[in-house]
Amino acid sequence: MPPRRAWLLASAAMVGAWGASCGGDGAKPPSPPVPFSVGDIEGPALAYLGEEICFDVAHTGGAGAPVAWNFGDGGSAPAAEGASRACHVYQKPGRRLVAATVQAEGRKLSASRGLVVVPKPAEPRPTASSTIVFDAARDRVWVVNPDSGSVAILAADPPALVAEIPLCKSPRTLALEGDTVAVACQGDETLRLLDAEDGAQRASVPLGPGSAPFGVTADPRGGAFFVTLFGAGEAAAVSSAAASVISRLPVGPDPRGIAAIADGTLVVTRWRASDAGAVVTIVDAREPAALAEGKTLLLPPDIGLDSDTNNSGVPSFLEQAVPSPDGGRAILPSLKANIVSGSFRTGEPLTFETTARAILSEIELGGPTSPPSERAGGRYAFDDLDFASAAAFSPEGSLIYVAIQGAERVEVRDAFSFDVAGSIDGVGHAPQGLVTSPDGKRLWVQAFLSRAVRVYDVSDLSSPRPPLAEIVTAGEEPLAPDVLLGKQLFYMSRDPRMSRTSYLSCASCHLDGEGDNLTWDFTDRGEGLRNTTPLAGRGGAAHGPLHWSANFDEVQDFEHDIRGPMAGTGFLPDDVFHTGTRDTTLGDPKAGLSPDLDAIAAYVSSLASFGKSPRWREDPAFIASRDNGRKIFFSAEAGCASCHAPPRFTDSAFVAGAPVLHDVGTLGPGSGKRLGGPLAGIDTPTLRGLWSSAPYLHDGSAPTLRAVLRDRNPADQHGKTSHLGDVELSDLESYLLTIDDGEP
Incomplete structure (x- = not known):
């Protein structure tokens, strides 16, 4: 007999024996009772505040089985016979867990489901x-x-x-x-x-x-x-x-x-x-x-x-x-x-x-x-x-x-x-x-x-x-390859060379190449209270040394901020960074040693435009005021142009290896130091772009130009302004706030 046929006959015999033992005559045994069960809660997944929403739960406990509901927001419905459907109005938004508990056959079984409650969207939409x-x-x-x-x-x-x-x-x-x-x-x-x-x-x-x-x-x-x-x-x-x-x-x-x-x-x-x-x-x-x-x-x-x-x-x-x-x-x-x-x-x-x-x-x-x-x-x-x-x-x-x-x-x-x-x-x-x-x-x-x-x-x-x-989305790249790379790195905090755990990038203070116009406490860096200097228009180091204390002479010196306060690993290899005096600012040049650091410098150096001043008006009275302000600015008595001469409107520079710094009477307890040493004076900032860079001065202590010219200059150390009346000060402000790309 083939093995498969023998197995089938043996199985049939076993089934017959089982039937005889259970029913005596081979009849099918009765089905075991179906256990009590609770199905899923049915209803919308989204509810609007203040509108009634209903839920249904299926179960095998019989039509009269008590059902209790918990709506997940502190609201509930106590156990009630036949309460397999419940409705509720939510008054607070959020995610809720709706639960139904059914009592039958001496047991309690529950089912739950998630729900999102939101205010109803407005029409038309914001x-x-x-x-x-x-x-x-x-x-x-x-x-x-x-x-x-x-x-x-x-x-x-x-x-x-x-x-x-x-x-x-x-x-x-x-x-x-x-x-x-x-x-x-x-x-x-x-x-x-x-x-x-x-x-x-x-x-x-x-x-x-x-x-x-x-x-x-x-x-x-x-x-x-x-x-x-x-x-x-x-x-x-x-x-x-x-x-x-x-x-x-x-x-x-x-x-x-x-x-x-x-x-x-x-x-x-x-x-x-x-x-x-x-x-x-x-x-x-x-x-x-x-x-x-x-x-x-x-x-x-x-x-x-x-x-x-x-x-x-x-x-x-x-x-x-x-x-x-x-x-x-x-x-x-x-x-x-x-x-x-x-x-x-x-x-x-x-x-x-x-x-x-x-x-x-x-x-x-x-x-x-x-x-x-x-x-x-x-x-x-x-x-x-x-x-x-x-x-x-x-x-x-x-x-x-x-x-x-x-x-x-x-x-x-x-x-x-x-x-x-x-x-x-x-x-x-x-x-x-x-x-x-x-x-x-x-x-x-x-x-x-x-x-x-x-x-x-x-x-x-x-x-x-x-x-x-x-x-x-853009077919042709408008930026030079090194400028594009530098801009990408400038914005990138996720690069461990730039910062630790993605907290900081150059754009954290200089988004769009501008400044955040905030005053930071950099005392632990060997400096002091420092008002963020915008990068836009300055062309990197084209307007002279960087920072209020002239502590950088090349954009690549930002490697020190990256390795220090930003906790990045840096863009220069360690052995290169620690060669000669390169690991000090103003030390051996860093340019040309890291393509990526040079790319950041290329982007910063590309920021050569201050833009147009919105303060300019084609109004005869304003033009007269501005022209008078220009005369005051260039007058020997006021002396503004002695440090802020065009076209850069600054005398920022290194002379015989030393920065040109001025003490104009604005140094104070919070002014700190320069590179951890004495701060003899402040590097002269350019006056281009003044309309968008308030507050003013190295420590941000002058909220307006009027405060610079009068309140923070009581001894005429910052140019002579004590002889100017309110009208003349307004004229000088009109000129200063319109020094943009178009001013010679």
Whole structure:
């Protein structure tokens, strides 16, 4: 008999024997009872505040089995017979765990499920300035290329470049309203209006010399764009139909980020902070043709927080205001700059962990005429990460994506608790723009120094994923290879040669090649209180030695800051760095010894433009005032030009190996030293670009030029000004604040 047939017969015999023993006649035995069980809870995964939401739970305990509910927010429903369905109204946002407990057969079994509770998104949705926008009507993405002077149009699905459109000098942000795309062109002081279908330019709206527009966003109600004029210190409304400015409003210095709510609220961020803190301004835009300032909010310094996971300091470099989908609050990504601590100020030196780090601030909005408020405990400091350069909410508002510029990553946080929800590493050089697809499943990241946009699937954040696509947005590289490399390194904190644990880069104090206009305590570096000097316009060492104490004679000397306070390993090999006197500033030259260090120097040296002063006016009275101020400046009695002679407007130099320093009566207890030794005087700063570099003097002790000329010059050591009356001082200020690239 074949083996298989024998096995089948044996099995049949066994079955028959089993049937006889159980039923006596081979009948099928009764089925065992089904055990009591509880199935999944059914219901929506998203709930809106104040709206009833219902859940159902299936179980085998019978129709009368008692069911108790816990809604995860402190609310509950006690056990009740047949309560397999329950409804609830949530009053606070956040993530909740809903649980149902069923009693049957003397046992209790439970099931649970997660739920996200959010405020209901507003319609129309709030808008915010950004370097990248999603055009849902055409399934396209628009992005700016600041260095290339162009904008790019991308197809969303599949991701691909549609066109690159040469446009203007330094496009910074863009916005979409209906069939019009608006682009803020900082370099040529215009707002360009483009056709959203084909990118054709419809109009160029002039915004004024020196206005330096930066942020642009669309009025959610339609019909207008709102623009921040970074140079002029104003917000402007531009009619999209008439292609003209219909209203302007002074909002204070350095406005950059701007967001609009459909109730007529504009939120404007001041880019640079002061020692007192960062400033957010609310503008009443209910009537775009008549902008009116509402309230300002000061975000004061954090004090006493220095540790390995946080630091004291002020929110600095506020590039964006990002409103929640419901328009009730706004998130402000920035860098927390520690101008609170230091050996002179607190007795504790700054460390690589306590100098600066990425931070989010959260403010509550109350309407166009109500004062905003900072939410208590609403600041979130990131560990081991530098500047938070951009942010974007998920469409429903439960998550917030945060670009970390120098670390080149995106952090994903719960939008209410800021708990970690995921992260995406290696998103490209200097990410400055984020946008999600309307369904929230894809994230688009603009990395402006990679000249590319990367697209990520964010439908599941449980594990890192490679990009779905990388789209190059600029066809021709505008910078020389060494300048581009240097700019990338200048912004890059993730390179261990630059800093330890991704906290710091050159851009931490000199974003855009500017200065943060803050006064740092560098006493532990052998210096003192030092007001950050802008790099823009100075061409590296073209205007003389670097720093207030002339302690560097080449850009490559920043190797000392990198190896010291920034705790990087440095760009020079150790044996090269420690050869001769190279490991001292002003020692043997470092140029030519590291291609990457030389590239950083090449980028810094390329920053040769101060720009246009917004203080200039084609007004006969102003021109007369400025001309009189020029005469005072060059007069032998005032003596200003003896140290600030054109064309450099400085006498900064080394003579016979020694720096030219002056004691103009401004040295004080906090002025510290020079290279750890006596500080005999201060290196003369150039006067070009004064309109954007307040406060003044080496220690930032003069908030205005008037304070420099009068309050901080009582003995006429800093030029003779005691003989000048208020009108003459105003004339001198008019001249000083218009010394730009155009002044001979």
